[in-house]
Amino acid sequence: MAIYGYRCSHCSEIEVAFPIGTAPADVPCPDCGAISVRVFSTPMLARTPAAVSAQSQRAERSASEPEVVTSLPRRRAAGAVAAHPATRRLPRP
Ligand SMILES: [Zn+2]
Numbered sequence: 001m002a003i004y005g006y007r008c009s010h011c012s013e014i015e016v017a018f019p020i021g022t023a024p025a026d027v028p029c030p031d032c033g034a035i036s037v038r039v040f041s042t043p044m045l046a047r048t049p050a051a052v053s054a055q056s057q058r059a060e061r062s063a064s065e066p067e068v069v070t071s072l073p074r075r076r077a078a079g080a081v082a083a084h085p086a087t088r089r090l091p092r093p
Contacts, residue, residue: 006036013039 001017008014008029014036016027029036048056 005039005041007039008032008034008036010034 002020002023003015003017004023006014006016006027006029008031010032011029011034014027014030016023018024023038026035026037028034
């Protein structure tokens, strides 16, 4: 089954599933019964990875509605050195 788009002149666009290659040129609108003509659109040839899509949507949301935080970001104490396990036993000044 494939999903085909149709446009009703009275309502809006509708999507109807037909087996591939059997979609008629027009179908009756499910809402008003008027003839809806088939609309051709770009097929979805590639899928965006979920992580990229989620990040993109988050960036779009934050452009108009910044995220609300409940606390300040944590800071390191002044003079504190990041304790890396490989450098833990080296002499300090
Ligand atoms: Zn309609």
